[in-house]
Amino acid sequence: MADSSSVVIRVPASTANLGPGFDCLGLALDIWNETSFTLSGDSISIEITGEGQNQLARNESNLIYRSFYETLEKHAHPVPSGIKISCKNEIPVSSGLGSSATAVITGIYAANSLFNLNLSKVDIFNLAVKYEGHGDNLAASLEGGLVLVFPTESGFHFTKIEAPSMHIVICVPEIQLSTHEARNSLPKTYESSDVVFNISHTVLLVHAFRKRNYSLLKTAMQDRIHQPYRFMLIPGAEKAIYAAYDRGASGVALSGAGPGLIAFCKKSDPSIAKAMQTAFQKEEIRSKTIITETCLKSAHVLID
Numbered sequence: 001m002a003d004s005s006s007v008v009i010r011v012p013a014s015t016a017n018l019g020p021g022f023d024c025l026g027l028a029l030d031i032w033n034e035t036s037f038t039l040s041g042d043s044i045s046i047e048i049t050g051e052g053q054n055q056l057a058r059n060e061s062n063l064i065y066r067s068f069y070e071t072l073e074k075h076a077h078p079v080p081s082g083i084k085i086s087c088k089n090e091i092p093v094s095s096g097l098g099s100s101a102t103a104v105i106t107g108i109y110a111a112n113s114l115f116n117l118n119l120s121k122v123d124i125f126n127l128a129v130k131y132e133g134h135g136d137n138l139a140a141s142l143e144g145g146l147v148l149v150f151p152t153e154s155g156f157h158f159t160k161i162e163a164p165s166m167h168i169v170i171c172v173p174e175i176q177l178s179t180h181e182a183r184n185s186l187p188k189t190y191e192s193s194d195v196v197f198n199i200s201h202t203v204l205l206v207h208a209f210r211k212r213n214y215s216l217l218k219t220a221m222q223d224r225i226h227q228p229y230r231f232m233l234i235p236g237a238e239k240a241i242y243a244a245y246d247r248g249a250s251g252v253a254l255s256g257a258g259p260g261l262i263a264f265c266k267k268s269d270p271s272i273a274k275a276m277q278t279a280f281q282k283e284e285i286r287s288k289t290i291i292t293e294t295c296l297k298s299a300h301v302l303i304d
C-alpha cells in the first residue's frame with residue numbers, strides 16, 4: 001500500500017553539452033515542470049497545462065507514467081489501479097532543454113516518494129539513464145548547477161562542478177528536430193585533431209566557469225564534434241549565434257541536441273533574445289525566447 005496518497009514533484013530544465021562537452025556537461029536552468037500525483041479511482045487520468053499540452057500523450061504511453069510504472073515494476077511493487085497525474089509545464093518540449101529527462105525523473109521520483117522505495121539520487125540516475133542512454137540532462141536536473149557525466153566500466157557517474165550563477169537567454173526555433181534525428185546526423189568516427197580540439201575546449205570551459213572568466217567563454221564553447229553537423233539541420237542557427245555575440249553574449253551554443261540555442265550573458269538582456277529571433281525570422285522560422293538564469297536547485301518533492 002502507498003505510504004502517502006499524493007505527492008508533488010518539481011524538476012528543473014537543463015542544457016547539455018554547452019558546446020564542446022558532448023554527452024559530458026549538463027547545467028540546470030531555472031525553468032520548472034511541476035507534477036502532482038494523486039492515488040484515486042481505478043483509471044489513469046493525465047492533465048497537462050502549459051508547454052506540451054497539445055503534444056504530450058495523456059495515456060499509458062506518457063513518459064512520466066511509463067517511468068513511474070516501470071520503476072514500480074522493477075521494484076516488484078504493485079502498480080496502483082487509479083492515479084491522477086497533473087502536469088504544469090514550463091519547459092518547451094523537443095527544444096533541447098531536457099524535457100524528456102525531467103519527465104523520466106518525475107516518474108521515478110513519484111514512485112520512490114509515494115511507495116517509499118528508498119532510492120538514492122544515484123539509484124534514480126541509474127534507472128533514468130536507461131531511458132535516455134546518456135546522462136547529461138538527467139544529472140543536471142538531479143543535482144542542480146553544472147555537472148560532469150563520465151562513463152566507467154560500471155556505468156555512468158556524475159559529479160558537480162563549481163560554477164557561478166549566470167544570466168541565460170534561450171531561443172527555440174519552431175522546427176521539428178528529434179534528439180534521435182540530431183544524434184543520427186553525427187559521424188561515426190572523428191579525426192583525432194577534432195577530438196583533441198573538443199577535449200581541450202571542454203577543460204577550458206570548466207576552467208572559465210570555475211574562475212568566473214567570462215571572456216574565455218566564446219573560445220571555450222567552440223565544438224567540432226556535434227554542432228557543425230546539427231547546424232545543417234537548423235537553418236539560421238549559426239547566424240543566430242553570431243547575432244547573440246554581436247549583442248554582447250559571452251558564450252553561445254546549441255542547447256543539447258537542439259534546436260534551441262543558449263546564450264550565457266553578463267546581464268539579463270532582451271536585446272540578445274531579439275537578435276537571435278531576428279536571425280531565425282530571416283529564414284522564415286518563428287521562435288520562442290526565454291530569459292532565465294542557471295539554477296542551483298535540483299529535482300525535489302514539494303509536498304510529501
Ligand code: HSE
Pocket residue numbers: 016017022023024134136137179182183226256257
Ligand atoms: N548530449 C545529448 C546530445 C543531449 O547532444 O545528443 C541531448 O539530450
